[in-house]
Amino acid sequence: MLRLVVLSCALLAALGCGSDGGVELNEEALMEPTSDEMKTEAPEQYAVTFETTAGNFVLTVYRDWAPRGADRFYNLVTNGFYNEQRFFRVVPGFVVQWGMSGDPEITKEWANAQFLDDPVKESNTRGRISFAATNRPNSRTTQVFINLGDNTNLDGMRFAPFGEVTEGMDVVDKINAEYGQQASQGYIAEQGNAYLQEAFPNMDYIKSVRVD
Numbered sequence: 001m002l003r004l005v006v007l008s009c010a011l012l013a014a015l016g017c018g019s020d021g022g023v024e025l026n027e028e029a030l031m032e033p034t035s036d037e038m039k040t041e042a043p044e045q046y047a048v049t050f051e052t053t054a055g056n057f058v059l060t061v062y063r064d065w066a067p068r069g070a071d072r073f074y075n076l077v078t079n080g081f082y083n084e085q086r087f088f089r090v091v092p093g094f095v096v097q098w099g100m101s102g103d104p105e106i107t108k109e110w111a112n113a114q115f116l117d118d119p120v121k122e123s124n125t126r127g128r129i130s131f132a133a134t135n136r137p138n139s140r141t142t143q144v145f146i147n148l149g150d151n152t153n154l155d156g157m158r159f160a161p162f163g164e165v166t167e168g169m170d171v172v173d174k175i176n177a178e179y180g181q182q183a184s185q186g187y188i189a190e191q192g193n194a195y196l197q198e199a200f201p202n203m204d205y206i207k208s209v210r211v212d
Contacts, residue, residue: 042074057168099143102193
């Protein structure tokens, strides 16, 4: 099941929860989610720079906040998974979300690559990043979201922040929100970026991402 986050009180309908200087796509590792390339333990703290069509921003990840989330994110970034991905859900004051590959075959491989939940130690306040999940335990895979507001209501729903925006929050706020939540995760899974480019031509996207 693809990332779908179901929240109570209808607060959220769904939280479907390389360029120069970036990371080259390691397709072999991405097509094998259980490979050794995807099992590296992350540093205790690391910075990740996103180059996007809206501008650049930097996330700092703290492994002690959520070690499993920090490790999965580190491996996805270092293997180039997020390069060329679209910000397919942008809800002002709530979240900006991404994490579905532009290649349907890669999305298929990762759809069932769940990993265990982390205890929620930090709060989903503005600027912090968490993995999206379904309403079932241990259902995180690749999708993540940055909180655009103070979403402390998510803290009791197993969304464990593992880092925060430390540079360029103004850029994150500028990510195009004209399409809101219109993009279908089913169509993204089936058609990848071809669907998003055709149906949502102004959607902002990640050019490259790297661990600094």
